[in-house]
Amino acid sequence: MSAGEENIATPGEILGDSSQFIAGKGTYLAPNGRNIHASLTGQRRLVPPPPDSAEKHSLWNPSLQRLTVEVVGHKTRGAVPEPGVVVIARVTRVMARMASADIMCVESKAVKEKFTGIIRQQDVRATEIDKVDMYQSFRPGDIVKAEVLSLGDARAYYLSTAKNELGVVSAQSIAGATMVPISWTDMQCPSTGQVEKRKVAKVL
Known part of the structure:
Protein backbone atom coordinates (compact mmCIF):
# COMPACT_ATOMS: atom_id res chain seq x y z
CA MET A 1 0.00 0.00 0.00
CA HIS A 74 -17.59 7.27 7.46
CA LYS A 75 -19.61 10.41 8.16
CA THR A 76 -23.10 9.11 7.57
CA ARG A 77 -26.04 11.05 8.91
CA GLY A 78 -28.83 8.97 10.32
CA ALA A 79 -32.52 9.46 9.74
CA VAL A 80 -34.06 12.61 11.23
CA PRO A 81 -37.74 12.94 12.28
CA GLU A 82 -39.78 15.36 10.16
CA PRO A 83 -43.44 16.44 10.38
CA GLY A 84 -45.72 13.93 8.66
CA VAL A 85 -43.43 10.90 8.88
CA VAL A 86 -44.16 7.78 10.94
CA VAL A 87 -41.70 6.81 13.67
CA ILE A 88 -41.21 3.92 16.05
CA ALA A 89 -40.49 4.96 19.63
CA ARG A 90 -40.07 3.41 23.07
CA VAL A 91 -42.10 4.98 25.87
CA THR A 92 -39.84 6.08 28.72
CA ARG A 93 -42.22 7.94 31.02
CA VAL A 94 -45.96 8.36 31.42
CA MET A 95 -47.49 11.39 33.15
CA ALA A 96 -51.04 12.62 33.64
CA ARG A 97 -51.13 14.75 30.48
CA MET A 98 -48.35 13.35 28.32
CA ALA A 99 -45.97 10.49 27.69
CA SER A 100 -42.35 10.83 26.63
CA ALA A 101 -40.56 8.40 24.33
CA ASP A 102 -37.20 7.83 22.66
CA ILE A 103 -37.50 7.72 18.87
CA MET A 104 -35.73 4.62 17.52
CA CYS A 105 -36.69 4.55 13.85
CA VAL A 106 -37.90 7.07 11.27
CA GLU A 107 -40.05 5.04 8.88
CA SER A 108 -37.76 2.04 8.27
CA LYS A 109 -34.44 3.76 9.06
CA ALA A 110 -32.76 3.64 12.46
CA VAL A 111 -31.72 6.93 14.01
CA LYS A 112 -28.08 7.57 14.93
CA GLU A 113 -28.77 10.44 17.31
CA LYS A 114 -31.06 10.68 20.32
CA PHE A 115 -34.47 12.19 19.56
CA THR A 116 -37.17 12.59 22.19
CA GLY A 117 -40.85 12.50 21.40
CA ILE A 118 -43.84 13.67 23.43
CA ILE A 119 -47.37 12.31 23.04
CA ARG A 120 -49.79 14.80 24.55
CA GLN A 121 -53.19 13.83 25.91
CA GLN A 122 -54.98 15.54 23.01
CA ASP A 123 -52.90 13.60 20.46
CA VAL A 124 -53.55 10.06 21.73
CA ARG A 125 -56.77 9.44 19.77
CA ALA A 126 -59.15 11.28 17.48
CA THR A 127 -62.36 10.89 19.51
CA GLU A 128 -63.38 11.57 23.13
CA ILE A 129 -60.12 13.37 23.68
CA ASP A 130 -61.22 14.72 27.07
CA LYS A 131 -61.67 11.16 28.35
CA VAL A 132 -58.17 9.98 27.47
CA ASP A 133 -56.33 8.42 30.42
CA MET A 134 -52.58 8.43 29.72
CA TYR A 135 -51.97 5.65 32.24
CA GLN A 136 -54.43 3.42 30.37
CA SER A 137 -52.94 4.29 26.99
CA PHE A 138 -49.23 3.68 27.48
CA ARG A 139 -46.75 2.15 29.90
CA PRO A 140 -42.96 2.66 30.10
CA GLY A 141 -41.26 0.20 27.78
CA ASP A 142 -44.11 0.10 25.24
CA ILE A 143 -43.11 0.29 21.59
CA VAL A 144 -45.38 2.72 19.76
CA LYS A 145 -45.96 3.69 16.16
CA ALA A 146 -46.64 7.41 15.91
CA GLU A 147 -46.74 10.28 13.45
CA VAL A 148 -44.54 13.34 13.89
CA LEU A 149 -46.68 16.47 14.24
CA SER A 150 -43.99 19.09 14.76
CA LEU A 151 -40.84 20.00 16.62
CA GLY A 152 -42.01 21.03 20.06
CA ASP A 153 -40.16 22.60 22.97
CA ALA A 154 -36.73 21.60 24.30
CA ARG A 155 -35.82 19.64 21.18
CA ALA A 156 -38.65 17.17 21.70
CA TYR A 157 -40.95 16.21 18.83
CA TYR A 158 -44.71 16.22 19.26
CA LEU A 159 -46.04 12.82 18.26
CA SER A 160 -49.58 11.64 17.51
CA THR A 161 -51.22 8.21 17.77
CA ALA A 162 -54.67 9.54 16.80
CA LYS A 163 -55.01 7.40 13.66
CA ASN A 164 -56.29 3.82 13.84
CA GLU A 165 -53.03 2.33 12.58
CA LEU A 166 -51.00 4.24 15.20
CA GLY A 167 -50.46 3.36 18.83
CA VAL A 168 -48.86 0.55 20.83
CA VAL A 169 -47.45 -2.17 18.59
CA SER A 170 -45.57 -4.15 21.23
CA ALA A 171 -45.85 -4.27 25.00
CA GLN A 172 -44.79 -6.50 27.85
CA SER A 173 -47.16 -7.53 30.58
CA ILE A 174 -46.40 -7.24 34.29
CA ALA A 175 -45.41 -10.93 34.09
CA GLY A 176 -42.82 -10.07 31.42
CA ALA A 177 -44.55 -11.71 28.44
CA THR A 178 -45.21 -10.04 25.09
CA MET A 179 -48.91 -9.21 25.09
CA VAL A 180 -51.42 -9.91 22.34
CA PRO A 181 -53.89 -7.19 21.24
CA ILE A 182 -57.50 -8.26 21.69
CA SER A 183 -59.18 -4.93 20.91
CA TRP A 184 -58.30 -1.31 20.17
CA THR A 185 -58.07 -0.63 23.88
CA ASP A 186 -56.94 -3.93 25.40
CA MET A 187 -53.93 -6.25 25.31
CA GLN A 188 -53.76 -9.62 27.01
CA CYS A 189 -50.88 -11.48 28.63
CA PRO A 190 -50.64 -14.97 27.08
CA SER A 191 -49.09 -16.34 30.27
CA THR A 192 -51.55 -15.12 32.90
CA GLY A 193 -54.54 -14.10 30.80
CA GLN A 194 -54.54 -10.70 32.49
CA VAL A 195 -55.88 -7.84 30.36
CA GLU A 196 -54.15 -4.44 30.36
CA LYS A 197 -55.37 -1.18 28.84
CA ARG A 198 -53.48 0.37 25.94
CA LYS A 199 -54.07 2.59 22.92
CA VAL A 200 -53.52 -0.29 20.50
CA ALA A 201 -52.38 0.22 16.91
CA LYS A 202 -54.67 -1.49 14.41
CA VAL A 203 -52.77 -4.07 12.37
CA LEU A 204 -53.24 -3.31 8.70
Missing part, protein backbone atom coordinates in the same frame (compact mmCIF):
# COMPACT_ATOMS: atom_id res chain seq x y z
CA SER A 2 1.47 3.34 -1.06
CA ALA A 3 0.89 6.87 0.24
CA GLY A 4 -2.59 8.06 -0.62
CA GLU A 5 -3.88 4.54 -1.13
CA GLU A 6 -7.18 3.86 0.64
CA ASN A 7 -9.15 0.76 1.61
CA ILE A 8 -11.52 -0.36 4.33
CA ALA A 9 -10.27 -1.18 7.83
CA THR A 10 -12.30 -2.65 10.69
CA PRO A 11 -11.82 -2.25 14.48
CA GLY A 12 -8.95 -4.35 15.82
CA GLU A 13 -7.43 -4.99 12.40
CA ILE A 14 -3.63 -4.78 12.31
CA LEU A 15 -2.60 -1.93 10.03
CA GLY A 16 1.15 -2.24 10.27
CA ASP A 17 4.24 -2.19 12.46
CA SER A 18 5.36 0.85 14.46
CA SER A 19 8.86 0.47 12.99
CA GLN A 20 7.36 1.32 9.59
CA PHE A 21 4.37 3.53 10.42
CA ILE A 22 3.22 6.17 12.89
CA ALA A 23 -0.16 5.57 14.55
CA GLY A 24 -2.52 8.34 13.43
CA LYS A 25 -6.21 9.18 13.85
CA GLY A 26 -8.55 6.23 14.26
CA THR A 27 -5.73 3.89 15.31
CA TYR A 28 -3.99 2.74 18.47
CA LEU A 29 -0.70 1.11 19.36
CA ALA A 30 -0.92 -2.37 20.88
CA PRO A 31 0.53 -2.97 24.38
CA ASN A 32 3.51 -4.71 22.76
CA GLY A 33 4.47 -1.33 21.29
CA ARG A 34 4.70 -2.72 17.78
CA ASN A 35 1.37 -3.50 16.15
CA ILE A 36 -0.85 -0.61 15.08
CA HIS A 37 -4.56 -1.46 15.11
CA ALA A 38 -7.66 0.26 13.72
CA SER A 39 -9.99 1.64 16.40
CA LEU A 40 -12.98 2.19 14.10
CA THR A 41 -14.42 1.19 10.75
CA GLY A 42 -13.45 3.44 7.88
CA GLN A 43 -10.99 4.23 5.12
CA ARG A 44 -7.38 3.23 5.83
CA ARG A 45 -5.02 5.93 4.63
CA LEU A 46 -1.27 6.51 4.56
CA VAL A 47 -0.12 10.09 5.05
CA PRO A 48 3.46 11.18 4.22
CA PRO A 49 5.35 13.19 6.84
CA PRO A 50 5.05 16.99 6.52
CA PRO A 51 8.05 18.80 4.97
CA ASP A 52 9.21 20.29 8.28
CA SER A 53 9.02 17.08 10.32
CA ALA A 54 11.98 15.18 11.71
CA GLU A 55 10.80 12.16 9.73
CA LYS A 56 11.18 14.03 6.46
CA HIS A 57 14.63 15.33 7.32
CA SER A 58 16.07 11.89 8.09
CA LEU A 59 17.55 11.72 4.61
CA TRP A 60 20.61 9.87 5.82
CA ASN A 61 18.39 6.94 6.74
CA PRO A 62 15.34 6.65 4.46
CA SER A 63 13.97 3.82 6.62
CA LEU A 64 13.23 6.41 9.34
CA GLN A 65 10.87 8.32 7.07
CA ARG A 66 7.76 6.65 8.39
CA LEU A 67 4.33 7.29 6.94
CA THR A 68 1.40 7.91 9.26
CA VAL A 69 -1.37 5.33 9.04
CA GLU A 70 -4.86 6.54 9.96
CA VAL A 71 -8.46 5.43 9.67
CA VAL A 72 -11.09 7.98 8.65
CA GLY A 73 -14.61 7.05 9.77
Whole structure:
Protein backbone atom coordinates (compact mmCIF):
# COMPACT_ATOMS: atom_id res chain seq x y z
CA MET A 1 0.00 0.00 0.00
CA SER A 2 1.47 3.34 -1.06
CA ALA A 3 0.89 6.87 0.24
CA GLY A 4 -2.59 8.06 -0.62
CA GLU A 5 -3.88 4.54 -1.13
CA GLU A 6 -7.18 3.86 0.64
CA ASN A 7 -9.15 0.76 1.61
CA ILE A 8 -11.52 -0.36 4.33
CA ALA A 9 -10.27 -1.18 7.83
CA THR A 10 -12.30 -2.65 10.69
CA PRO A 11 -11.82 -2.25 14.48
CA GLY A 12 -8.95 -4.35 15.82
CA GLU A 13 -7.43 -4.99 12.40
CA ILE A 14 -3.63 -4.78 12.31
CA LEU A 15 -2.60 -1.93 10.03
CA GLY A 16 1.15 -2.24 10.27
CA ASP A 17 4.24 -2.19 12.46
CA SER A 18 5.36 0.85 14.46
CA SER A 19 8.86 0.47 12.99
CA GLN A 20 7.36 1.32 9.59
CA PHE A 21 4.37 3.53 10.42
CA ILE A 22 3.22 6.17 12.89
CA ALA A 23 -0.16 5.57 14.55
CA GLY A 24 -2.52 8.34 13.43
CA LYS A 25 -6.21 9.18 13.85
CA GLY A 26 -8.55 6.23 14.26
CA THR A 27 -5.73 3.89 15.31
CA TYR A 28 -3.99 2.74 18.47
CA LEU A 29 -0.70 1.11 19.36
CA ALA A 30 -0.92 -2.37 20.88
CA PRO A 31 0.53 -2.97 24.38
CA ASN A 32 3.51 -4.71 22.76
CA GLY A 33 4.47 -1.33 21.29
CA ARG A 34 4.70 -2.72 17.78
CA ASN A 35 1.37 -3.50 16.15
CA ILE A 36 -0.85 -0.61 15.08
CA HIS A 37 -4.56 -1.46 15.11
CA ALA A 38 -7.66 0.26 13.72
CA SER A 39 -9.99 1.64 16.40
CA LEU A 40 -12.98 2.19 14.10
CA THR A 41 -14.42 1.19 10.75
CA GLY A 42 -13.45 3.44 7.88
CA GLN A 43 -10.99 4.23 5.12
CA ARG A 44 -7.38 3.23 5.83
CA ARG A 45 -5.02 5.93 4.63
CA LEU A 46 -1.27 6.51 4.56
CA VAL A 47 -0.12 10.09 5.05
CA PRO A 48 3.46 11.18 4.22
CA PRO A 49 5.35 13.19 6.84
CA PRO A 50 5.05 16.99 6.52
CA PRO A 51 8.05 18.80 4.97
CA ASP A 52 9.21 20.29 8.28
CA SER A 53 9.02 17.08 10.32
CA ALA A 54 11.98 15.18 11.71
CA GLU A 55 10.80 12.16 9.73
CA LYS A 56 11.18 14.03 6.46
CA HIS A 57 14.63 15.33 7.32
CA SER A 58 16.07 11.89 8.09
CA LEU A 59 17.55 11.72 4.61
CA TRP A 60 20.61 9.87 5.82
CA ASN A 61 18.39 6.94 6.74
CA PRO A 62 15.34 6.65 4.46
CA SER A 63 13.97 3.82 6.62
CA LEU A 64 13.23 6.41 9.34
CA GLN A 65 10.87 8.32 7.07
CA ARG A 66 7.76 6.65 8.39
CA LEU A 67 4.33 7.29 6.94
CA THR A 68 1.40 7.91 9.26
CA VAL A 69 -1.37 5.33 9.04
CA GLU A 70 -4.86 6.54 9.96
CA VAL A 71 -8.46 5.43 9.67
CA VAL A 72 -11.09 7.98 8.65
CA GLY A 73 -14.61 7.05 9.77
CA HIS A 74 -17.59 7.27 7.46
CA LYS A 75 -19.61 10.41 8.16
CA THR A 76 -23.10 9.11 7.57
CA ARG A 77 -26.04 11.05 8.91
CA GLY A 78 -28.83 8.97 10.32
CA ALA A 79 -32.52 9.46 9.74
CA VAL A 80 -34.06 12.61 11.23
CA PRO A 81 -37.74 12.94 12.28
CA GLU A 82 -39.78 15.36 10.16
CA PRO A 83 -43.44 16.44 10.38
CA GLY A 84 -45.72 13.93 8.66
CA VAL A 85 -43.43 10.90 8.88
CA VAL A 86 -44.16 7.78 10.94
CA VAL A 87 -41.70 6.81 13.67
CA ILE A 88 -41.21 3.92 16.05
CA ALA A 89 -40.49 4.96 19.63
CA ARG A 90 -40.07 3.41 23.07
CA VAL A 91 -42.10 4.98 25.87
CA THR A 92 -39.84 6.08 28.72
CA ARG A 93 -42.22 7.94 31.02
CA VAL A 94 -45.96 8.36 31.42
CA MET A 95 -47.49 11.39 33.15
CA ALA A 96 -51.04 12.62 33.64
CA ARG A 97 -51.13 14.75 30.48
CA MET A 98 -48.35 13.35 28.32
CA ALA A 99 -45.97 10.49 27.69
CA SER A 100 -42.35 10.83 26.63
CA ALA A 101 -40.56 8.40 24.33
CA ASP A 102 -37.20 7.83 22.66
CA ILE A 103 -37.50 7.72 18.87
CA MET A 104 -35.73 4.62 17.52
CA CYS A 105 -36.69 4.55 13.85
CA VAL A 106 -37.90 7.07 11.27
CA GLU A 107 -40.05 5.04 8.88
CA SER A 108 -37.76 2.04 8.27
CA LYS A 109 -34.44 3.76 9.06
CA ALA A 110 -32.76 3.64 12.46
CA VAL A 111 -31.72 6.93 14.01
CA LYS A 112 -28.08 7.57 14.93
CA GLU A 113 -28.77 10.44 17.31
CA LYS A 114 -31.06 10.68 20.32
CA PHE A 115 -34.47 12.19 19.56
CA THR A 116 -37.17 12.59 22.19
CA GLY A 117 -40.85 12.50 21.40
CA ILE A 118 -43.84 13.67 23.43
CA ILE A 119 -47.37 12.31 23.04
CA ARG A 120 -49.79 14.80 24.55
CA GLN A 121 -53.19 13.83 25.91
CA GLN A 122 -54.98 15.54 23.01
CA ASP A 123 -52.90 13.60 20.46
CA VAL A 124 -53.55 10.06 21.73
CA ARG A 125 -56.77 9.44 19.77
CA ALA A 126 -59.15 11.28 17.48
CA THR A 127 -62.36 10.89 19.51
CA GLU A 128 -63.38 11.57 23.13
CA ILE A 129 -60.12 13.37 23.68
CA ASP A 130 -61.22 14.72 27.07
CA LYS A 131 -61.67 11.16 28.35
CA VAL A 132 -58.17 9.98 27.47
CA ASP A 133 -56.33 8.42 30.42
CA MET A 134 -52.58 8.43 29.72
CA TYR A 135 -51.97 5.65 32.24
CA GLN A 136 -54.43 3.42 30.37
CA SER A 137 -52.94 4.29 26.99
CA PHE A 138 -49.23 3.68 27.48
CA ARG A 139 -46.75 2.15 29.90
CA PRO A 140 -42.96 2.66 30.10
CA GLY A 141 -41.26 0.20 27.78
CA ASP A 142 -44.11 0.10 25.24
CA ILE A 143 -43.11 0.29 21.59
CA VAL A 144 -45.38 2.72 19.76
CA LYS A 145 -45.96 3.69 16.16
CA ALA A 146 -46.64 7.41 15.91
CA GLU A 147 -46.74 10.28 13.45
CA VAL A 148 -44.54 13.34 13.89
CA LEU A 149 -46.68 16.47 14.24
CA SER A 150 -43.99 19.09 14.76
CA LEU A 151 -40.84 20.00 16.62
CA GLY A 152 -42.01 21.03 20.06
CA ASP A 153 -40.16 22.60 22.97
CA ALA A 154 -36.73 21.60 24.30
CA ARG A 155 -35.82 19.64 21.18
CA ALA A 156 -38.65 17.17 21.70
CA TYR A 157 -40.95 16.21 18.83
CA TYR A 158 -44.71 16.22 19.26
CA LEU A 159 -46.04 12.82 18.26
CA SER A 160 -49.58 11.64 17.51
CA THR A 161 -51.22 8.21 17.77
CA ALA A 162 -54.67 9.54 16.80
CA LYS A 163 -55.01 7.40 13.66
CA ASN A 164 -56.29 3.82 13.84
CA GLU A 165 -53.03 2.33 12.58
CA LEU A 166 -51.00 4.24 15.20
CA GLY A 167 -50.46 3.36 18.83
CA VAL A 168 -48.86 0.55 20.83
CA VAL A 169 -47.45 -2.17 18.59
CA SER A 170 -45.57 -4.15 21.23
CA ALA A 171 -45.85 -4.27 25.00
CA GLN A 172 -44.79 -6.50 27.85
CA SER A 173 -47.16 -7.53 30.58
CA ILE A 174 -46.40 -7.24 34.29
CA ALA A 175 -45.41 -10.93 34.09
CA GLY A 176 -42.82 -10.07 31.42
CA ALA A 177 -44.55 -11.71 28.44
CA THR A 178 -45.21 -10.04 25.09
CA MET A 179 -48.91 -9.21 25.09
CA VAL A 180 -51.42 -9.91 22.34
CA PRO A 181 -53.89 -7.19 21.24
CA ILE A 182 -57.50 -8.26 21.69
CA SER A 183 -59.18 -4.93 20.91
CA TRP A 184 -58.30 -1.31 20.17
CA THR A 185 -58.07 -0.63 23.88
CA ASP A 186 -56.94 -3.93 25.40
CA MET A 187 -53.93 -6.25 25.31
CA GLN A 188 -53.76 -9.62 27.01
CA CYS A 189 -50.88 -11.48 28.63
CA PRO A 190 -50.64 -14.97 27.08
CA SER A 191 -49.09 -16.34 30.27
CA THR A 192 -51.55 -15.12 32.90
CA GLY A 193 -54.54 -14.10 30.80
CA GLN A 194 -54.54 -10.70 32.49
CA VAL A 195 -55.88 -7.84 30.36
CA GLU A 196 -54.15 -4.44 30.36
CA LYS A 197 -55.37 -1.18 28.84
CA ARG A 198 -53.48 0.37 25.94
CA LYS A 199 -54.07 2.59 22.92
CA VAL A 200 -53.52 -0.29 20.50
CA ALA A 201 -52.38 0.22 16.91
CA LYS A 202 -54.67 -1.49 14.41
CA VAL A 203 -52.77 -4.07 12.37
CA LEU A 204 -53.24 -3.31 8.70
